Amino acid sequence: MSTTLTLTTEEQAMLDGEHGPAVAMCMRIIVGVARANGAEKLIEIESAHADGTLYHGEAGLDFTEKLVELGGKVKVKTTTNVGSLDLLHPNLVHGDETLMSHGRRLMDAHIALGCEPTWSCAPYQAGHRPAFGSHVAWAESNAIAFVNSVLGARSDRYGDFLDLSAAVTGRVPFGGLHHDAARKAVLVLDFSEIDSRVFSEDAAWAALGVILGNRAGTRVAAMVGLPGDLSDGGVTEDRLKGMGATSASAGGVGLFHVVGVTPEAPTLEAIVAPNAEYLKMTTADVREARDTLSTTSSEKLDAVSLGTPHFSVDEFRALAEVIGDGPKFAENIDFYISTSRDVMARSKDLGYLDVFLAAGGRVVTDTCTYVTPVLNRDVKNVMTNSGKWAWYAPGNLGIDTVLGSLSECVASARAGKVVRDESLWS
Amino acid sequence: MVVIMAKVLTGKISHPGVAEGEVLLLTEPVSFWGGVDHHGEIIDVHHAQHKAKMTNKILVMPSGRGSSSATAVLAELIRTGDGPLAIVMLQCDTILVIGALVSAEIYDISLPIVELEQAEYDQLTDGMRVSVDARSDQEVATITI
Numbered sequence: 001m002s003t004t005l006t007l008t009t010e011e012q013a014m015l016d017g018e019h020g021p022a023v024a025m026c027m028r029i030i031v032g033v034a035r036a037n038g039a040e041k042l043i044e045i046e047s048a049h050a051d052g053t054l055y056h057g058e059a060g061l062d063f064t065e066k067l068v069e070l071g072g073k074v075k076v077k078t079t080t081n082v083g084s085l086d087l088l089h090p091n092l093v094h095g096d097e098t099l100m101s102h103g104r105r106l107m108d109a110h111i112a113l114g115c116e117p118t119w120s121c122a123p124y125q126a127g128h129r130p131a132f133g134s135h136v137a138w139a140e141s142n143a144i145a146f147v148n149s150v151l152g153a154r155s156d157r158y159g160d161f162l163d164l165s166a167a168v169t170g171r172v173p174f175g176g177l178h179h180d181a182a183r184k185a186v187l188v189l190d191f192s193e194i195d196s197r198v199f200s201e202d203a204a205w206a207a208l209g210v211i212l213g214n215r216a217g218t219r220v221a222a223m224v225g226l227p228g229d230l231s232d233g234g235v236t237e238d239r240l241k242g243m244g245a246t247s248a249s250a251g252g253v254g255l256f257h258v259v260g261v262t263p264e265a266p267t268l269e270a271i272v273a274p275n276a277e278y279l280k281m282t283t284a285d286v287r288e289a290r291d292t293l294s295t296t297s298s299e300k301l302d303a304v305s306l307g308t309p310h311f312s313v314d315e316f317r318a319l320a321e322v323i324g325d326g327p328k329f330a331e332n333i334d335f336y337i338s339t340s341r342d343v344m345a346r347s348k349d350l351g352y353l354d355v356f357l358a359a360g361g362r363v364v365t366d367t368c369t370y371v372t373p374v375l376n377r378d379v380k381n382v383m384t385n386s387g388k389w390a391w392y393a394p395g396n397l398g399i400d401t402v403l404g405s406l407s408e409c410v411a412s413a414r415a416g417k418v419v420r421d422e423s424l425w426s
Numbered sequence: 427m428v429v430i431m432a433k434v435l436t437g438k439i440s441h442p443g444v445a446e447g448e449v450l451l452l453t454e455p456v457s458f459w460g461g462v463d464h465h466g467e468i469i470d471v472h473h474a475q476h477k478a479k480m481t482n483k484i485l486v487m488p489s490g491r492g493s494s495s496a497t498a499v500l501a502e503l504i505r506t507g508d509g510p511l512a513i514v515m516l517q518c519d520t521i522l523v524i525g526a527l528v529s530a531e532i533y534d535i536s537l538p539i540v541e542l543e544q545a546e547y548d549q550l551t552d553g554m555r556v557s558v559d560a561r562s563d564q565e566v567a568t569i570t571i
Contacts (some may be wrong), residue, residue, distance in 0.1 A: 025531050032527040036440040036518055036539075052498075057464075059501035062532050137495065159494020159521060161501075161528045 005034050006041055017422060022072030022182045026165035033162060034173035043174045045133050048078040048167035049123050049147075051139030052160040053110055054371055055084045057104040061163055064109040075170035079123035081140045082310075082367045083107040086374075087119070088341060092364055095373045103372075113164070113252060119366035122241065122310040124151065127342060132263055135178055141252075142309045142388065145244035148255040150230070150237060152176050152263035157218075157254040172310035177255055183264065184273035185257055186223035189215060190280045192225030198286060199227055201405040205239040206336035206387025209246025210289035214399065215279060218252035222271055228261040236261060245309050246387030248291075288390030293337035293390035296400035299417045302379040304329075304409050307367045307387035315406075316347035320355040322410045329360040330416030334376060338368040370396050383412050429551040435546040435569040438518070441526040442562035443538030445512035450480050452487035452553035458496035458503075458522070466508040484558060485510035486550050490519025500525030505533050510560045512538040514569065516547050 009014065015031060015311075017024040034042060035121075052060050084103030086092045093100070111117055120126045124146050129277040130136045130153035138147050138155040139162070147153045157177030158166065166172045176182055189212065198204050212221060228236040240258065247253040257265035265271040306319070329335050337356065344365055347353040353363070364374055370393045375382070383402045384390055388402040402418050453474045456462060461470035466481035490496065500522055503509030513522060516540040526537045538560040542550075549571060550556070560567035 028531065029524065029527045031521055032441065033523060036523045037520055051494075056495060056498045057502040059505055059528065059532070060498050062505075063501075064530055066532050141494075157494065159524070160497045161524050162497075 005031065005039060007031070011042055011171060012159070020071055021167055022067050022070035023069065025067070026072070026168040028320055029161065029165040030169055030171055030173065037173055037175050039173035039175045041174050043178060043400050044170055045076055045137045045166055045172055046134045047076050047128065047130055047136045048074065048163055049080040049081065049128070049138040049140060049143050050078055050110060050115055050163045050167060052164060053081045053083045053107055053119070055099060055106050060160060061102055061106050061109070064106060064113070064164065067164065068109050068112045070166050072113055074167040076167060077128070078115045078116045078167040079118040079120070079128045080110050081119070082121050082371065083119055083144070084367060084372050086357060086364055086366045088365045089104040092362070092374055093367065093372050111311045113168070116339060118153035118342070120310045120342070121368065122312065122340065125310070125343060126310040126340040129148055135172070137163055137172045139163035140243035142241070144254050145248045146241055148177055149244055149257065150240050150260050152255040183220060183255060185220050185271050186273045186276050187216055187219050187221040188268065188272060188276050188278045189221055189223045190278065191223060193280065194225070194283050194286060196227050198283060202242060203290065203385050203403055204241060204286060205243040206246050206293060206385070206403060207286050207290035208385045209243040210250045210292055211281060211285055212243065212247035212256060213250025213253055216247065216251050216253050216256070218254065220257070221253070222257040222259055222265060222268060224259045224268055226258050226261065228258060230261060234312060238312055238315055241309055242387060246391060249388050249391040290403060293387055293403040294401060295394050296381055296402060298381060298400070300381050301333060301383055301402070301416065301418050303334040303336065303375055303382045304413045305336045305338070305384045305389055306386065306409065307380055308368055308370060308384070311337050311339040311343060311369070313343055313346050313350065313352070316343070316352040316356070317350070319410070320352040322407050322421070323355050323359050327414050329413040332416050333413045334379065335361040335413050336364055336369050336374065338364045341365045368393065372410065375399070383409050383418060385409055433549070434509050435542060435549060435571065436566045437540045437542040437546060437569065439560045439562070439564065439567045439568050440518045440523050440541050441537060442560050443512065443536035444485060444505035444559050444561060445538055446509045446557040447555065448558055449550055449552055449554050450478060450483035450510070451455060451550060452485070454493035455489045457491040457493065458499040459493040462499065462503070464502065464506065464508060466503055466510070467536060480510045481495050481508050483510050484512045484514060484556055486514045489515055489517040490522050494521055496521045497525040497528065501529045504529040504535050504537055509537070512540065514540045514542060514550065514558070516544060538567065540569065545554050
């Protein structure tokens with residue numbers, strides 16, 4: 001009936017406790033999952049990205065601290081996702097005492113296990129870029145979509161506990177997106193009839209993420225008729241980052257292909273599965289998807305939040321160009337950017353950061369404005385160019401969102417109210 | 427004289443354990459993250475069994491749904507004793523298996539998860555008392571109804 005799992009001699013020794021109790025415990029979890037899923041074997045991974053850094057409750061803390069107590073260490077390069085605190089700017093987050101102290105302990109426990117203190121949901125733009133075709137165990141939905149789709153490395157959709165178990169054993173069950181066959185597109189979304197001007201603004205890519213997530217669910221889709229070039233100095237990479245993140249929020253997308261752009265899809269033929277479903281998309285579909293990311297049509301604005309997933313150096317450069325020598329942000333607007341400490345340091349060296357700070361902006365590192373209390377309590381309407389932020393913030397924070405382009409966000413922050421340029425979307 | 431014969435269903439052990447209790451049959455999957463509160467109540471307003479409580483029940487549902495953070499929510503429910511006694515599904519959800527595996531490791535509580543074929547699954551009804559035997563030394567899980 002079911003397939004049997006075969007372990008190598010080394011894996012069996014790990015399970016038997018010969019590599020210590022922490023490895024044995026993690027191996028029991030990996031093997032338990034492999035058996036439940038009917039995997040035939042485990043495979044070695046080259047890196048991991050751990051997502052259990054954000055405090056959700058005691059179980060996560062108990063698990064991570066138990067691994068530390070048992071002497072656990074990660075076996076492969078392991079970066080950390082955002083935590084509940086901004087360790088560099090501790091006064092920015094104003095959560096309750098338990099959240100703060102447990103959140104801190106959880107972050108400390110990850111460091112004790114040998115994880116790198118990346119504290120970023122975009123580790124791929126903070127120095128962690130697995131090679132094409134390599135097997136990895138990444139958690140955090142946007143990072144999974146990026147590492148699979150844009151880098152062409154292979155990760156299944158991992159989450160809390162399994163990510164660290166994989167990091168400590170260096171193994172995952174051989175299943176899901178680690179298999180060639182599971183990486184073929186069973187859905188084709190055709191955008192070729194849409195005027196390419198629509199795709200010139202980043203916010204349109206957030207809308208594409210909603211379309212992808214809604215239409216694909218957890219299936220692998222191929223998108224045709226989209227412009228882009230991955231050697232364009234970060235423009236396309238950041239758009240794919242935003243689109244993938246939104247699709248993994250609106251749906252459960254772990255891998256997508258953009259034909260002619262992403263590495264596994266030089267042509268549609270290279271990546272399409274037999275009998276794939278085919279859908280032709282229109283400008284109206286993009287506009288409708290965009291509208292789901294704005295929950296208010298009010299002009300009133302309290303804050304602007306960018307950087308979900310974390311802002312890149314290229315995005316800081318683009319922002320600095322838009323800000324230029326122009327006026328400062330209005331007094332009534334809090335302008336936040338969430339990013340990694342690595343990107344913040346590099347953007348400072350390049351001079352981009354100071355342009356933003358001089359205009360009155362604030363930077364949040366190590367965490368993100370939609371997962372932990374950063375925004376002032378009286379903030380009601382927030383503008384963002386991030387589809388993922390717009391998707392989650394109304395539920396998480398009880399605020400209203402307005403999706404806009406980078407230039408609309410800056411113009412609105414200066415005007416102290418929502419400024420839109422509808423000509424972009426006609 | 428009426429003799430009531432107990433019936434035994436067999437299925438696949440997705441996570442070992444034993445349990446006995448009343449069935450809470452869900453007609454659609456529920457997401458533990460965002461769909462179930464920390465008292466074990468279904469808070470997803472779109473769910474057909476909204477407000478049903480799974481605490482100390484044998485939770486029967488077609489499959490799992492939603493975010494991978496469901497692992498942490500299930501582990502937390504098991505830790506506090508607000509969770510179900512067992513989970514029976516048509517299609518096993520890895521995310522929930524991880525929650526059970528972790529709880530067994532850190533709290534020494536082994537929540538059985540059993541996967542059933544459709545014909546067997548269809549014999550379970552809401553409110554019926556069942557006993558689930560999915561001890562790890564067995565080839566298959568049995569559910570006595």
